[in-house]
Amino acid sequence: MTTDSTLDPGTGSAPRADTTYGATPVFGAPAAPGDEGTRPLQHDARRPPRWWGKALAMAVLAVFVGIFAWGALGALQGLLVNLLIAFFIALALEPIVVWLVRHGWKRGGAAAAALLGGLAVTIVVFALFGNLFVQQLVQLVGYVPDLYTSAEEAIESRFGVDVPAVDELVRQGAEEWGGEVASGALLVGTTILGAVFAALTILLVTYYLLAAGPRFRASICRWLTPGRQQEVLRLWEVTQVKVSDFINTRIVLAAIATATTFAFLAILGTPYSLPLALFTGVVSQFVPTIGTYIGGALPVAVALTSQGFPQALGVLAFILGYQQIENLWLAPKVSARALEMNAAVSFVVVLAFGAVFGALGAFLALPIAATVQAVANTYVQRHELVRSHMLHDPGEGDDEDAGDPEDV
Secondary structure (H helix, E strand, O other), rough: OOOOOOOOOOOOOOOOOOHHHHOOOOOOOOOOOOOOOOOOOOOOOOOOOOOHHHHHHHHHHHHHHHHHHHHHHOOOHHHHHHHHHHHHHHHHHHHHHHHHHHHOOOHHHHHHHHHHHHHHHHHHHHHHHHHHHHHHHHHHHHHHHHHHHHHHHHHHHHHHHOOHHHHHHHHHHHHHHHHHHHHOHHHHHHHHHHHHHHHHHHHHHHHHHHHHOHHHHHHHHHOOOOHHHHHHHEEEEEEEHHHHHHHHHHHHHHHHHHHHHHHHHHHHOOHHHHHHHHHHHHHHHHHHHHEEEHHHHHHHHHHHHOHHHHHHHHHHHHHHHHHHHHHHHHHHHHHHOOOOOOOOHHHHHHHHHHHHHHHHHHHHHHHHHHHHHHHHHHHHHOOOOOOOOOOOOOOOOOOOOOOOOHHH
């Protein structure tokens, strides 16, 4: 009996393909009997890998989640700004609450007293000066056409430049924006309701943060390890001290500047002295670098057009003199513990926050920048300076502390 040479003598089946002599291997097949599970399966390049479908689905899901998150952040921008305002108000009022608790008050009562006390002071200030402020503000707005006419006549007489008349500007504005004003009037009620709701949200969140106090910080620290808890509490304390000192300092300096400017303008007889003084005080403190010049330009312009050149020169001299006194004596006394920032850095920060978040962002830019700088000063390691002529001006010794990062 003959045996077919094409059969395996041991099994009677077709012989295994010999890969030693260049035969094409079968993908997924063991190399030899007994190798099952000992060699990784080879992948067929003509087919996509098994994980390709899941990876594609996860990528598509990530894109949709990112789009949803971006839209949600845009929709919640107003709420996030309100929460940020409430957080900074709570940081500013926290020292008062701690002082009341230290003198026997309950935490909730101390928080309510601090918050309601701040509201009461605000209401009293508006009650005392609100009527006069509104009257003078209305008169100032009504005086704007006369101010423009005076400026128009001065420009035409001195430079020979034709400036559009007030009536022409009013007519153009009515033609271009008349419909928008009519439609915008329908939004006044919605805007007022939105402002009331935002104010209530800020007050409620502020009270919760003040009343919770240590409990709120404890609820956050429970999710962290002991080492992380120490870091978070230290960062919280630094932020609270710096932001509270910064905001309180700016408020005090703005109040002093407003009162002093109002007294000078009232003595000089400049009209609309109260709104002008308030504008000067607030802008000079919360707009860095050029705030003083922006705040002082309006009183000078009003004095120039309503009283004359000598009075305008007197107002300008007062603004410049008060700024020097504030920079050299008053501000160092009031802001002994507050964080001071480089003028150029703070100016860029205000512009950046104003471009992203509007006027409110520009107002909150300095406290946020103060917080970031306080954290950096606390956690970023500083090193000794090398001896180099690049670190000091000619004539200064190498051992002087020139170029200190604190001054940059």
